[in-house]
Amino acid sequence: MTAEQDPVKLMKQQVGFAAADRVKSGMIVGLGTGSTTAYTIQALGDRIKSGQLKDIKGVPTSFQSEVLAKQYGVPLTTLDEIDRIDVAIDGADEVDPHLNLIKGGGAAHTREKVVDYLATQFIVVVDSSKIVDKLGSTFRVPIEVIPMALTPVMRAIEKLGGKPELRMGVKKAGPVITDQGNMVIDVKFDDIANPGEMEKTLNNIPGVLENGLFVDCTDLVLVGEIQDGKPAVREISK
Numbered sequence: 001m002t003a004e005q006d007p008v009k010l011m012k013q014q015v016g017f018a019a020a021d022r023v024k025s026g027m028i029v030g031l032g033t034g035s036t037t038a039y040t041i042q043a044l045g046d047r048i049k050s051g052q053l054k055d056i057k058g059v060p061t062s063f064q065s066e067v068l069a070k071q072y073g074v075p076l077t078t079l080d081e082i083d084r085i086d087v088a089i090d091g092a093d094e095v096d097p098h099l100n101l102i103k104g105g106g107a108a109h110t111r112e113k114v115v116d117y118l119a120t121q122f123i124v125v126v127d128s129s130k131i132v133d134k135l136g137s138t139f140r141v142p143i144e145v146i147p148m149a150l151t152p153v154m155r156a157i158e159k160l161g162g163k164p165e166l167r168m169g170v171k172k173a174g175p176v177i178t179d180q181g182n183m184v185i186d187v188k189f190d191d192i193a194n195p196g197e198m199e200k201t202l203n204n205i206p207g208v209l210e211n212g213l214f215v216d217c218t219d220l221v222l223v224g225e226i227q228d229g230k231p232a233v234r235e236i237s238k
Helices: 007-020 035-049 063-072 109-118 147-159 195-203
Strands: 028-031 057-060 085-090 119-127 141-145 163-166 183-188 208-211 220-227 230-237
Touching (some): 007 119, 028 035, 028 063, 028 109, 035 063, 035 085, 035 119, 085 109, 109 208, 147 183, 195 208
Parallel strands (some): 028 085, 119 220
16 A cells, blocks of 8 residues: 555545645744644645745744745744734644643644644644543653653652653654753553643643643644545534
8 A cells, every 4th residue: 555545644634734724824823743734734835835825924833843844835933023823733642522632742742832822723633543532541641841850750740640751762762852952751640630730730840841731722623534435524613
């Protein structure tokens, strides 16, 4: 099977492109991180090249999205230069029925949270495997920690009932280092009864920069699915 025929890849493309279609000329767009959002950035570049989209600017949430934007010809700006973000488009690792999220599989959740919460509209692009009944069902909560605080933060998380694990690099010796120069702890919680409270509790631990619980910020979820062997996009909104 070629990559073009791979249904999962086609599904990610379809949902990424569907999100890009919602961007209009003159908008400032938060550019998320990950494999699905990469297709959104590609589609934005194609629409700019064809003249369909004019005067848009992107705010990248990671080094990855910055590189992709430059590659596909999407003009970039910074939070210092703008007074609004019209729409942010980003992926997620889990989406619950209230559209709360766990993000941070790519260790970019701190910058993503800054951009996504600023946006007037926040669109999440996922495939159907990311839809869960309860946060923490399939994915651990990523927490970005400054290096000197690693041990005390892990102890504090254990007292909250979490099982913390330092995220290690793949094809890199040692831990994953974020774009901010910090480390990531992935935490398994048996039950996240109140995601909003848990988000605040974790962020109040000294040394924690940000965690991957995104609560009450999602406006629309575009879900890529395979229906009758073909990719389709389903919308979920509040």
